[in-house]
Amino acid sequence: MTTLVIGANGQIGxxxxxxxxxxxxxxxxxxRDAGQRAWFDERGIDTVVADLEGELRHAFDGCDQVIFTAGxxxxxxxxxxxxxxxFGAIRAIDLACERGLSRFLMVSAMRAEDPLEAPEKLRPYMAAKYAADAHLRASAVPHVILKPGRLIDQPASQRVATSLTETGGENSVSRANVAYAxxxxxxxxxxxxxxYVLLDGERPIAEALC
Known part of the structure; x- marks a missing residue:
């Protein structure tokens, strides 16, 4: 029942x-490389060296679900x-299908729903997320897609919203709340x-993501 965390060395990961x-x-x-291992070893967290742009297959050995929070x-x-x-996301999705994993948890982005609505410099990233999400939906692997809003660095409140209507148009969410989600x-x-769209809000996470 092990979860593979792709993007583990990132801020959310x-x-x-x-x-x-x-x-x-x-x-x-x-x-991505053994030089990143010390932080995880200090906390007793198992690691595997693999690369979204290179060898990846072995990372899935013994895992039954995946979180993709790489960027x-x-x-x-x-x-x-x-x-x-x-391409890295597509490779991971295809391997999850091939291995018959129970779930693929994708960390996408709220603005990936319409990349043209994102700021110009973010549009290639949002378009990539849009296409990766579409590939996941069309795949055979069971999945959940989490779509955070604008990421900010604030302490976790563990209270969130799942629409702009709930927040009065405020579109941000703390990375800490994404991790709790x-x-x-x-x-x-x-x-x-x-x-799920994910924003900072007033509802407990378990109530909002059900």
Whole structure:
């Protein structure tokens, strides 16, 4: 019942891994190189070295579900956006299907629903997310798609909203709340075929994501 965390060394990924370790949830953190291992070793978190742009198949061994929270980052060009956020995601989805995994939990983005509505510099990233989400929906693997709004660095409130109507148009969510939402989804294995916008709000996570 191990969850593979793709993008474990990212800002959301690390926070989720800490929450999962505290809750004794079996996870495997996928990291790009061995130099990233020390942070996870200090916390007793299992790691596997694999690369969305290279060898990946072995990372899935012994895992029954996947979280995809990888991202090319704000300082890379369209080439990395294509290779990581689109092609890397598609490769991971196809491997999850091939291995018959129970679920694929995709961290997407609210603006991926209409990339042309995103700021111009974010449109390639949102288009990649849009296409990866479409590939996941069309695949045979059971899935959940989480669509955070504008990511901010604030402490977790563990209270969220799932629409702009609830927030009066405020479109932000803390990375910490995204990590808590992922912990809830990992534990809620009956949730399949769901898509959730995620914003900071007033509802407890378990109430909002059900």
């Amino acid at each position: 690390r926070q989720f891994c800490e929450l999962a370790e505290t809750a004794a949830l079996p996870i495997r953190a996928m990291i 090319s980052g704000p300082h890379t060009g369209p080439d990395k956006t294509l290779m990581i956020d689109l 992922l912990r809830h989804l990992v534990q809620s294995r009956d949730l399949i075929g769901r898509e």
